[in-house]
Amino acid sequence: MGMHGDFYQLLKGQGYQLCVPAAAGSGVDIPTATTILAFKYRDGVLVAGDRRATAGNMVMYDRTDKVLDLDRHSVMAIAGVPATAYEMARILEHSFKYYRRTQLQELSFEGKLRALSKLLKENVAAALSGTGAVAPIFAGYDVEQETAKIYFYDILGAEFEGVEYAVSGSGSPTIRGILHYLNTWGEQPLQAMSEEQAAAQALRLLTSAAEFDSATGGVNREADLYPVVKFITAAGVGTMPDARLKSLFEAKVARHV
Secondary structure: OHHHOOHHHHHHHOOOOOOOOOOOOOOOOOOEEOOEEEEEEOOEEEEEEOOOEEEOOEEEEOOOOOEEEEEOOEEEEOOEOHHHHHHHHHHHHHHHHHHHHHHOOOOOHHHHHHHHHHHHHHOHHHHHOOOOOEOOEEEEEEOOOOEEEEEEEOOOOOEEEOOOEEEEOOOHHHHHHHHHHHHHHOOOOHHHOOHHHHHHHHHHHHHHHHHHOOOOOOOEOOOOEOOEEEEEEOOEEEEOOHHHHHHHHHHHHOOOO
């Protein structure tokens, strides 16, 4: 069974189930994580997420990490129920490792996409019952094709390539509109931006989403709370430190009176 390197099949063989749907309408507000975005910039892909998780109209947690490293060259950004999304991310992380160790090579980019799609399809019953919906973005660097790529998924596991950008979560309609505007009529297309310019835009986008969507946390300067911003390039996944996000926010985002 382990010969073909499929860790998830191994888990299922041991009786593991991803997410058992709870009875719908049980009156319990399930926490959800909101507002993630990815776009291609000059060196690769930027992926960012705000930090807020909500349940109904309650703010549950303001330090959620929604951009999760899966391996050296790929991340999964989560919108939806964090418990289910974290579990999926853990399974994928171990799956990629297991494949590498048993097959002595990296799983292909296509293989990684299929692995996430498969997990989302396994999760359909929970997604439709309203207790486990996840609509993630998968972004990574395809080493074979030497290019960064972005894919987004609906809660049923259908996969779409975001050629230039992708957004998900409750704040995404605002961000999608701004990204289209920037990319079409901005001073330069997103793909021409430096890392610094791209990060400043990500902070502006999440701040704009927070303006119109109470479930998006944006930036909280008093609490020193900044979004998670990661870059994926040929060199791998890197995270922008809060200190740099803070100085960028002060210089490029905060309103100066």
